[in-house]
Amino acid sequence: MVVEATGSPRGLAEALRLAEPRGTVVMKSTFHEAARFDTAKLVVDEITLLGSRCGNFAMALDLLRGKKVRVQELVSKTFPLDAGLDAFEYLDQNSCLKVLLAPRPAA
Secondary structure, eight states, X not given: OEEEOSSSHHHHHXXXXXXXXXXXXXXXXXXXSOOOOOTXXXXXXXXXXXXXXXXXXXXXXXXXXXXXXXXXXXXXXXEEGGGHHHHHHHHHHSOOSEEEEEOOOOO
């Protein structure tokens, strides 16, 4: 299973590329522009594309609290809030899952 939550049509194409035969791509993103991808991957590899807008937040929080979902390994890099433009440049030049923006620690 691959969860696509990039907010970018390129992310959907990458999620489909990463999906193994008979796998599932859960699409969380909505895009401003049309997403274009080769449907042959869906047919030949029997990939299921599942749209998912919102979920059960209480269950998700329980899974996170119980450390049953490993989220830290999904973060490729963390940038300070004032380096938001650098984060976008990093996303554009690197293959990564997620980039975070975080406030700088208090001095």
